[in-house]
Amino acid sequence: MLTILKSGIQTCIQDLGRYGFRHLGVSQAGVMDPLAAKSANILLNNSTDSAVIEITVGLCKFKFDHPTNFSLTGADLGAKLNGKSIATGWRYHAEANDILTFASSKSGTRAYFAVQGGFNDVTPVMHSSATDIQAGFGGLSGRALQDGDVLPYTPFNALDSIGAALPDYVDTIRVIPGPHIDLLPKDNQQSLYNQQWQVQPNSNRMGLRVASDIDISHNVSITSQAVSPGVIQLPPNGQPIVLLNDCQTTGGYPIIAHVIEADLRHLGQLHAGVHCQFRAVNRLQAQQALDQQQQHLAQLKIAVLHHDKKNI
Amino acid sequence: MTNNKTYILGERALVLEIFQTHLSQHQQNKLFALHAWMREQKVFIDIVPAKTTITGYLMHSQDPEYWLDRLREAWENIEPEAFQPTVHQIITRYGKSNGPDLDSVASLTGLSPAQVVELHSQQSYQVKFLGFLPGFAYLGDLNPKLHLPRLDTPRTHVPSGSVAIAQDLTAVYPSESPGGWRLIGHTDTVLFNHQLESPSILQPGDVVKFIPSTEGIC
Numbered sequence: 001m002l003t004i005l006k007s008g009i010q011t012c013i014q015d016l017g018r019y020g021f022r023h024l025g026v027s028q029a030g031v032m033d034p035l036a037a038k039s040a041n042i043l044l045n046n047s048t049d050s051a052v053i054e055i056t057v058g059l060c061k062f063k064f065d066h067p068t069n070f071s072l073t074g075a076d077l078g079a080k081l082n083g084k085s086i087a088t089g090w091r092y093h094a095e096a097n098d099i100l101t102f103a104s105s106k107s108g109t110r111a112y113f114a115v116q117g118g119f120n121d122v123t124p125v126m127h128s129s130a131t132d133i134q135a136g137f138g139g140l141s142g143r144a145l146q147d148g149d150v151l152p153y154t155p156f157n158a159l160d161s162i163g164a165a166l167p168d169y170v171d172t173i174r175v176i177p178g179p180h181i182d183l184l185p186k187d188n189q190q191s192l193y194n195q196q197w198q199v200q201p202n203s204n205r206m207g208l209r210v211a212s213d214i215d216i217s218h219n220v221s222i223t224s225q226a227v228s229p230g231v232i233q234l235p236p237n238g239q240p241i242v243l244l245n246d247c248q249t250t251g252g253y254p255i256i257a258h259v260i261e262a263d264l265r266h267l268g269q270l271h272a273g274v275h276c277q278f279r280a281v282n283r284l285q286a287q288q289a290l291d292q293q294q295q296h297l298a299q300l301k302i303a304v305l306h307h308d309k310k311n312i
Numbered sequence: 313m314t315n316n317k318t319y320i321l322g323e324r325a326l327v328l329e330i331f332q333t334h335l336s337q338h339q340q341n342k343l344f345a346l347h348a349w350m351r352e353q354k355v356f357i358d359i360v361p362a363k364t365t366i367t368g369y370l371m372h373s374q375d376p377e378y379w380l381d382r383l384r385e386a387w388e389n390i391e392p393e394a395f396q397p398t399v400h401q402i403i404t405r406y407g408k409s410n411g412p413d414l415d416s417v418a419s420l421t422g423l424s425p426a427q428v429v430e431l432h433s434q435q436s437y438q439v440k441f442l443g444f445l446p447g448f449a450y451l452g453d454l455n456p457k458l459h460l461p462r463l464d465t466p467r468t469h470v471p472s473g474s475v476a477i478a479q480d481l482t483a484v485y486p487s488e489s490p491g492g493w494r495l496i497g498h499t500d501t502v503l504f505n506h507q508l509e510s511p512s513i514l515q516p517g518d519v520v521k522f523i524p525s526t527e528g529i530c
Contacts, residue, residue: 022358022369023347024504024512025442125506135446135487137506179319179327223333224443226360226367230322250362250443258322261373286323287373 001065001152002115004145008060008102010205013119013139013151016049018128022249028229029130029138030245032110032205032268035293036074039166040114042301043071043091045308050118051129053145055111057271058102062113064094066155069116073166075108075269090163108169108269116159120152133205134246162307164300167293169269171276173242173259176286178232180222180254188216192232192240192256192278200239201272205246208267210276211239224252230259232278242267262289318384324370326380328387332364340438341392344517348395349386355379361441361516363450397438397519402484402499404433404475405525410498411475413463417494420460431455432496433522437482439514447486447504449514454480466492473499475522482522486512497522 004011016037017030031037031054038048058077064070071091072079079086080101086092088111094100102111122129122139131139140149181189197210217238227233231243233253242259243251244267259267260281270276281289316330328346330339343366350359356368368383370376406429407414418425437451454477462478467490470476474485476493485491486504499522504512514520 019357021446021511022360023442023516024446025444025448026446026511126511135506176322179321223362223364225327225329225362225365226325228322228325228358228369248443249360250441255321258325261323283320283323283376290323290373 001150002119003063003065004060004147004149004151005063005099006059006061007145007147007149008055008058010056011060011145012054012131012133012143013051013122013129013145014054014131015051015129017245018126018130018132018138021126022226022228025249026126027132027134027246027249029132030128031112031130032245033074033112033265035166035265035297036110036112037114038297039089039164039300040071040073040112042297042304043073043162043164044069044114044116045304046114046116046118048297050114051122051139052112052114055102055113056109058104058111060102062100064098064100065096065150066153067093067095067158068153068156069093069159070100071114072111074111075105075169077105077108077111078103079111087163089166090161091159092161093158109271110268115153116156117154120154122151132246159308160311162304164303167296169266171266171270171274173266173276173278174263174281174286174289175232175257175259175278176283177280178255178257180220181256183220183222183254184216184218184234184256188218191216193280196275196277197240199270199272199274199276203270203272205244207244207247208242208270209239210242218254220254222252222254224250227251227255230261230264231255232257232259244268260286260289262286262293316387318380318387320376320380321367324373324376326368326370326376326383327365328383329365335364338392340440341395341517342387342390344397345390345392345395346387347516349390350383353379353382362443363440395517397517398515399436399519399521400513401521401523402475402501403525404497404499404522406432406475406497411496413494414496417458417460417477417496421457423457428458428496429524431458432477432482433524435521437520439516439518439520440481441516442512442514445485445487445489446506447512447514449483449503449518449520451482451520452480454482456480460494462492463494466490470495471498473501475499
């Protein structure tokens with residue numbers, strides 16, 4: 001099993017999210033960076049939707065109580081195995097009593113950590129192992145991991161280390177313009193695209209809050225409607241909120257844009273103080289970007305399978 | 313006579329919006345009949361009704377235009393009678409510690425606490441949609457005599473099972489949470505249990521009636 005010696009800022013069990021219950025007010029939850037989580041699982045020949053540990057900011061410490069293989073993807077948060085630096089995007093072997101630590105980083109926010117065969121004893125809630133921290137269910141007892149928690153896994157013999165190059169994180173986020181943009185004053189309809197936005201410290205898994213110097217406050221109200229991760233709302237104060245995995249299922253602020261699915265992974269890596277910008281694309285471009293990512297994952301899967309077959 | 317529009321939100325969300333601040337019972341039932349139709353198509357991973365919209369999330373992002381056309385056609389042709397709601401009775405203890413705002417609701421509306429209870433419990437409500445919390449059902453329409461804004465200062469802890477009102481709606485808090493609605497009663501009925509295959513008792517379109525508990529009204 002894995003013992004959590006130091007749980008850090010917000011370390012939680014996530015999978016690809018909870019679907020099919022939004023009409024009951026149940027949020028999606030799930031990993032903020034699906035490409036990283038899927039890659040972590042693929043590196044271990046796990047199914048892509050196996051539960052992984054999402055580490056936010058870092059500052060945590062784990063002990064492997066049994067030998068296993070594990071993978072690390074997402075942001076480089078200064079991970080070390082027994083004090084020796086290890087790289088993100090790689091698979092490693094851990095012996096019993098090995099210690100995995102994460103420092104922190106200025107370049108990213110979230111890292112993903114998976115073990116071969118996944119974590120046992122994580123009971124799915126509404127078909128998902130994702131921790132819904134707001135609602136208090138899923139993952140381990142519906143909460144972030146705490147010091148002293150243990151997560152059982154099945155021991156495995158050593159596999160050799162392999163790594164996978166994943167597409168870089170960027171700060172230009174591609175979006176499809178939203179349905180309520182026409183309700184804003186003409187002068188402000190392009191404002192989202194014309195400047196740098198600074199990520200605010202009150203951003204979290206529910207939403208990425210951004211602000212700029214220009215004033216696009218307004219008094220447009222809409223009837224509340226279904227919202228989901230990627231929706232960009234513009235509250236009356238003129239400071240956009242990009243909704244993320246833990247967002248509520250309905251919202252009443254004008255929807256000015258929607259982040260394309262392929263770019264959602266970047267949002268969870270932006271931390272307070274950094275700048276980002278938004279670029280409008282069309283639905284076809286969004287589809288192409290998503291196809292490209294799926295191809296990337298399919299190729300990785302084949303490469304890992306081929307590699308492991310050769311080495312058995 | 314077009315009083316609605318359909319559009320694609322992002323890559324795979326299809327939205328049907330009715331241009332009205334308030335839906336008639338006919339339109340409301342038509343919307344729930346459409347919800348049932350959408351479920352039958354087996355192409356949506358999630359379908360979320362809201363006050364004047366319904367949003368369907370396609371499982372795959374291919375061909376949203378095709379399904380948008382189908383959705384539009386279905387709305388034109390669907391009969392509200394196709395929708396048959398489930399009816400629930402919720403036993404409620406009103407007032408005192410169960411409903412700490414009952415007295416202030418009475419004084420603000422110029423009614424007696426007993427009249428507030430009577431107005432609240434004599435009619436049926438429909439689940440317009442769920443949101444805010446898992447299993448939190450927005451129930452309408454509240455009798456106009458009971459319409460009051462939310463509390464100026466929301467409570468940090470509203471107990472699970474609280475029966476509350478705000479504006480033209482009433483609701484039951486399915487779990488403990490912060491909240492700004494006015495609390496007039498309490499029920500022991502468990503509305504949401506995440507361990508069940510069907511976790512929420514109340515589904516969009518269901519009909520709810522509050523039954524005052526015989527033990528100690530007010």
